Amino acid sequence: MAPPVTEGEAPFRVPGVDKPCATWYKVVGDLKASKKLPLVTLHGGPGFAHDYLLPLVDLAGAPYDTPVVFYDQLGGGRSTHLPEKKGDEAFWSEQLFEDEFYNLLKHLGIVEYDLLGHSWGGMLAERIATKHPKGLRRLVLTDSLANMKTWAESARKLLAKLPKEIQDAVEKHDKNGTTEDPEYQAAIAEFFKAYVLRVDPWPAEFLHVLELYEKDPTVYHTMLGPSEFNITGSLKNWDIIKELHKINVPTLVLNGRHDEATDEVVAPLFWHIPKVRWYTFPDSSHMPYWEEREAYMKFVAEFLE
Template structure:
């Protein structure tokens, strides 16, 4: 079960002249390498929800992606591409000498993990795709379906504010808040690591790559679709998703059908963060998969 743990090592890695701050828990060659969501979020929420895997003999490594947390925060928007982040992941893996890893990607980190797996298949033991998608146009359709549950008048109001660029209007923000509590985290009180990450969100990478909020995709990833290529990812893969996830079970099913060796688990009482919303169900599934399939 998750708990906040101080890292055993905090190390700076230089990538293309920028400082990337990494965090390592535990020791050994069996490494769980975590790529968190956002884009633009510090790694706190994913780092602190997965560092407990040290209890099962794994070394857990996470890092603040460029533009986030304690890493450098340049303002050059040309840096915010999935291709550059793939190079960053590999540079960190090489600098820390991690060898073949169990790669965990959550949300945006899942998109990044899929790109990384296609680019560096030799670096993986297993792939764990948590609350993510591989077809953004399909996801956009799913998000429209979730928004529709607010009612036609509310959706029309949201579309008007999106057209006029008045996304900071209180009525628009109220609708986004409802969607977030339905589909991002269904807990009444969001855990401290989640709040820390959200309170330090760098909107530069987020708006450039995704858009202004979780339910409006207009960034440079909006046409991204790797479903046709996922047959090339041959390592054992675990896909996890919450029943109420903004990146829906339908998104997860598309990935499962595209992958040659994938398992899928849906958590019925969770949305986008089962490791916090339903930890008693989530962690046994993750640990069981790693023990059964992690000898590659």
């Protein structure tokens, strides 16, 4: 029998915003009846939607039976959008997303939980975990990072492996500030096909996230910038390496062999988090839950046990 699905909105009072705001969520599984702790997921971006993480519903079904909580972070997906805050780096802060996370836990009545963060979601999960939140039992960091400088440098190295016309298109439009040009977007798509999701064709869920992002790139452009290797936003100097030793829960670090989260990017998480395991999926890039779905679920489920 398929696990129950609950969707809703958690009201979220945001300082500096006059209108009512809400966080949209989906729970797959029964939070009250399950014997397993819920797995709360944090999607990437920043500013994306949860949809591309939906393969994780596998963990809610047999044999794992783990309730999985998805939600769209403020400014993305089905949650409240605030395009009027584009460029406001002080507003789009890590603290805002931490506050939203705890607001959702309270709304859903979640006291104890496991946490899985992907990419930017992993960055947010790391920050949350360094503060020793009550109720956090285990942490899964999928395709994430500890230092944005290393991420950008690594992305540039990966770009250099692609055909010269793609490199030239990226360089030209980055230099000219014409990153909305179709030629630039096509070049970014080739980068994604090589290092983000090596599944052909791309699943509808991922395409939907990209469509939503194109309609409102407020958060991504403000916090990150026009692309993965042209980082101009508030996260440009993000670095949590010196704080990682504070994470005191068992942690699983995951990436793919063809991942934009290269071993160079991921290694500090392994070096500095005290109770940690690291596994690299051999046939995956940035989304192993699509590329090696069954193996990914088994690996995560065994860790959560």
